[in-house]
Amino acid sequence: MAKFLRCVSGDRDRLNLRAWFALYCIYMTVVVLLSLWGCRSFTESGTTWGEVVCWVGMYVFYFSLACTFVPLPTSWFVLFLASPQGPLDLNPIFRVVLVAAIGGAATGIAHLNEYHVISYLLQLGKIHRVRETRIYIWAENIFKTSPFMLQMWFNVVPVPADPVRWLAIIYRYPRVKFFLAHASGRTIRYGILAVAAVIFELSARQIVIIQMLLVILAIGKIFLPRSRSPREIAEPAEEQTT
Numbered sequence: 397m398a399k400f401l402r403c404v405s406g407d408r409d410r411l412n413l414r415a416w417f418a419l420y421c422i423y424m425t426v427v428v429l430l431s432l433w434g435c436r437s438f439t440e441s442g443t444t445w446g447e448v449v450c451w452v453g454m455y456v457f458y459f460s461l462a463c464t465f466v467p468l469p470t471s472w473f474v475l476f477l478a479s480p481q482g483p484l485d486l487n488p489i490f491r492v493v494l495v496a497a498i499g500g501a502a503t504g505i506a507h508l509n510e511y512h513v514i515s516y517l518l519q520l521g522k523i524h525r526v527r528e529t530r531i532y533i534w535a536e537n538i539f540k541t542s543p544f545m546l547q548m549w550f551n552v553v554p555v556p557a558d559p560v561r562w563l564a565i566i567y568r569y570p571r572v573k574f575f576l577a578h579a580s581g582r583t584i585r586y587g588i589l590a591v592a593a594v595i596f597e598l599s600a601r602q603i604v605i606i607q608m609l610l611v612i613l614a615i616g617k618i619f620l621p622r623s624r625s626p627r628e629i630a631e632p633a634e635e636q637t638t
Contacts, residue, residue: 416512423505427457444485451483452498459502463510464558471589472607474499478590479598492590500583503551507561507578514565527566539563544577551581 431453437446455477462468476482478495486494526532539546539560547564550557564574592598598606 411512411515413512413516416509420505420509420512424457424460427453427460431457448484448486451477452494455495456498456502459499460505460509462503463506464561465510465513466506469607469611470499470503471610472603474586474589475593475598475603475606476600478593479603480594481597481599482593488594492587492594495590496583496587499586500579500581503582504575504579508571508575510561511565511571511574514562515568518566532563532566535563536567539567543567543569544573547574547577548581551578552584554585557581 434446434449550560
């Protein structure tokens with residue numbers, strides 16, 4: 397077992413991708429089986445712990461998939477499980493800690509899987525040449541000043557964290573630190589969302605509306621044209637006069 401874990405963790409220059417993907421598949425299978433077991437126990441006996449295992453299992457599976465390649469919205473699930481009107485009949489403080497910590501760890505797993513997928517893609521063709529571009533060299537110099545904190549806070553604040561994540565992967569940032577930075581940052585973010593769900597006692601309808609607004613906002617940032625600055629507007633006019 398220790399030898400297998402060393403193969404998975406490796407060092408910055410050696411990635412055992414097959415070992416990781418095998419471990420990830422086993423992990424996801426165990427999560428699904430535990431969730432199904434909890435759901436069965438809940439439906440047959442009506443036990444609270446069965447319902448908790450069922451929902452937490454689905455939560456972990458969902459968040460362990462959500463990444464750049466599987467762009468699933470996550471805020472609604474955090475709000476739903478943390479809300480007093482949600483399915484988890486637990487102490488509010490414990491519910492917030494559970495939702496935040498497990499969600500953060502599961503997102504860390506998803507991002508770690510993305511780390512290995514992109515590392516595999518970098519080994520194909522000429523994609524690895526991105527390291528030779530000027531923009532990468534410029535971004536790497538900024539990234540090296542505080543890589544852990546940069547990744548962590550980009551996972552806390554509500555802005556797209558993909559570019560920083562990709563930069564860390566291309567840079568071959570150590571995977572243990574990579575996981576800890578992303579898991580801790582998302583734990584803080586999900587904790588804030590969970591506390592809000594408890595304080596405002598959000599209903600399912602309110603959560604759906606909030607998630608729809610977040611999706612619309614994200615789509616708008618991608619597809620709406622960027623507003624031009626006064627300088628950019630003035631430049632074409634100056635060219636026409638000359």
